[in-house]
Amino acid sequence: MSVVSLRNVSKSYPSSTKGGATVTAIDSVSLDVEAGDIYGIIGYSGAGKSTLVRLVNALERSTGGEIHINGRDIATLPERELRKIRLGIGMIFQQFNLLGSRTVAGNVAYPLEVAGFPKQDRAARVAELLSFVGLTDKAKSYPDQLSGGQKQRVGIARALATSPSILLADEATSALDPETTHEVLALLKRVNAELGITIIVITHEMDVIQTIATKVAVMDQGKVIERGPVFDVFSNPQHPASARFVSTVVKGVPSAPELEVLRERHTGRIVTLSFRDTEVDQSEVFGEFVRAGVPFQVIYGGVNEIQGRPFGHLTLALHADDDRVDAALERVRLLTTVTEVR
Amino acid sequence: MDALINLLPELWTATGETLYIVAATLFFGGIGGLIVGLGLYLTRGGSILDNKPVFVVLNVLVNVIRPIPFIIFLAAAQPLARAVTGSGIGNDAIIFTISLAASFAMARIVEQNLLTVTPGVIDAARSVGAGPVRIIFTVLLPEALGPLILGFTFIFVALVDMSAVAGFVGGGGLGNFALQYGYRQYEPVVTWAAVLLIIILVQLVQFLGNSLARKALRR
Structure with a gap:
């Protein structure tokens, strides 16, 4: 069974000017993410990929279609119910979005507080998570004392705190240098392999897809224009936009x-x-x-x-x-x- | 100078009254400012409790009340002060009126400080299942604490300024002291003494505010 299943999902915004046309960010997208996948979604900025991933944990509400998370349609759930669903979906961000007023340990503990995790067990769980991401010695540091790669590792530890089955990575490496990017991607691979967490990776960098994804969907103008196992799309892209992405990393085809x-x-x-x-x-x-x-x-x-x-x-x-x-x-x-x- | 020495007991009483009025208005006005400021922030378009009618009402209210010169506001709000505190004159009435005016002045400052919190941090809190109330107390207020403290320090000076007008409606304090014993008795030294005390008071509070804000910002 698919862990995340989108059926003709759409998202449109009312026009910013009166009487103007509505803006369609997501245009009838269907997508199935199986348990254990690292599913890459690639597209140029403005293609709608970030909006799409924010529909999965309902940070933004869809305006059409069905969104099934572990078999349950969340598209029409009220906000209060969604909060419970979100406990099972971790998310990491391009800008890390750590709480500057809290230490590293405080940030990782935050989802545990929200989830009502027993107080006496929190410290042990935080220590376990920090050890997993290799930041045990930074527990008492504040985010502004960390490097970008360390911040994202804190973000990952925080996203994993409540043992979600799905992890959403929204341009998680786009603010990092190439070396740090590969560290973070290696960590995401471990999250997938060791913890069995299904990961959806949003990126505009084909390199990221090549390094960790098992399947890929290419988005353009709010639509998924091509999808499939990464090997197939890379070795034989069907759509011109996919071919352009592939050519950024695939050696051997003359421009x-x-x-x-x-x-x-x-x-x-x-x-x-x-x-x-x-x-x-x-x-x-x-x-x-x-x-x-x-x-x-x-x-x-x-x-x-x-x-x-x-x-x-x-x-x-x-x-x-x-x-x-x-x-x-x-x-x-x-x-x-x-x-x-x- | 002799006049001042003779008035020393009254000067200390007036200082105490100013401190009392300012502390009480900082408390009530601060709470009011936080509530209205949070209301403005939360109901603005795209925010977590996006609600256009409420936002428009609050916004217009703040814009209408804030620019009214305080001495006119004091007179205009007298019936309301009488209805709430039981009297249109005296310290209680002035505390009510200053708190009301300060709430709307503070609301803008609170709103602006909350807008400095990165929206992404709120996304992060929402993504782990936090609701609006929890976000207010565990994300918005802690993340904006440094600027908020500086905002409250700033409004403190405005409160001292407003409290000086208290004498007009039978309230006490340094402003009343300076007018009654200094200005009307042609004793500039007495007026200057009141001014000096106010300067010292403001300096102390500014210093306190700065160091608290530094602590909150860890700089």
């Missing part, structure tokens, strides 16, 4: 200006071959060109790995007359994906 340079430098026809997984043997493909008598040159390329599965793109310049090249390509197409670029 338009790069292609221009390649065309000037090389004669002959240019094709890009895509290899996914171990389903195709590269030597077989090259063998076809050799057998057909088509000399070739690798002029651009790269191999990537997602979740231990490799995929790559190689761009070749083929130096032979059209008939031979066509014959060779016909056979190669049976083995792998070929994109002709000239």
Whole structure:
């Protein structure tokens, strides 16, 4: 059963000017997040991804559709009932949003106070959480004495305090430098693996998706335009916007200006071959060109790995007359994906 | 100078009365200011108790009452003071009227200080299941405590200023003392003595407020 299931969820805001059109932030989105997933939602700013995640714990209310959390539709629940639901959904934020008036331990204890966790057990639970995120020695510090990465670890400890089954990460690493980003992502991976918590990650950085997500949904203008296992979307994006995101991290596909340079430098026809997984043997493909008598040159390329599965793109310049090249390509197409670029 | 020495007992009584009036109005006006200020903050568009009609009423009320010169407000509110305290004159009446005026002045300061609290922190509290009342007491007020203390210190000076007008409706205090024994008796030294005491009082409170705020802000 899905832990989080969205059915035709919409969110629109009344126009800010009188008589103007309403603004649709989320346009009939359906999404299923299974237990144990690290589900990435990627999109440019303004695509609606942050609004979408805020609908999941009802920080904002949807204006249409159903939102099922562990099987219960929360879209129509009154605020008082929602507070109980939120105890089961942790959330971390881009700006960390720690209470500046409380120590690190006080921040982590906050959800326990709200949940009515027995007073005498709170200190032990806080110590346990701080040890999990590696901040035991910072218990008495205040947030403004911590680095960004440490603040986010406090945020994670706070979000986990009431043992939620779902964790929402709203651009949780966007305010951090690359090194700290990877520390925090590694911690989120541990949260998922060791505590079995389902995580929904909102980001505009494909790198984040590549590092931790198992599934991904690409959002554009309030809609989910593509979704699926991360490997599939990365190795073979279907939608132009997805392809643009993928190209920010996937090595091996020449960009338009790069292609221009390649065309000037090389004669002959240019094709890009895509290899996914171990389903195709590269030597077989090259063998076809050799057998057909088509000399070739690798002029651009790269191999990537997602979740231990490799995929790559190689761009070749083929130096032979059209008939031979066509014959060779016909056979190669049976083995792998070929994109002709000239 | 001799006049001042002769008036020393009255001066101490007047100082005590000023302290009493200011302390009482700081208490009642402070509570009133917190309530109205919180009301403004919470009912504003997009806030946790977003309620346009209530916000508009409070906003207009504050904007109408705040600019009225206090001495006119004192006269205008006299029937109300009589209805509430049983008398239109004396210390009780002036405490009521100053508290009322201070509530609306303080409300703006409270509202502005609460607006400095990052909205994200409120999101974080809501995301762990906190309701509005809990958010007020565990997030809003503690997070804005430093600026709030400075706001109360600021309003203290305004209260001393307002209390000086108390003499007009039969109240006591340093303002009344300075007018009655200094100004009307042509004894500038007596007036200056009252001024000096007020300066010392304000300085002490400003110092206290600053150090408390520093403590709250941990700077």
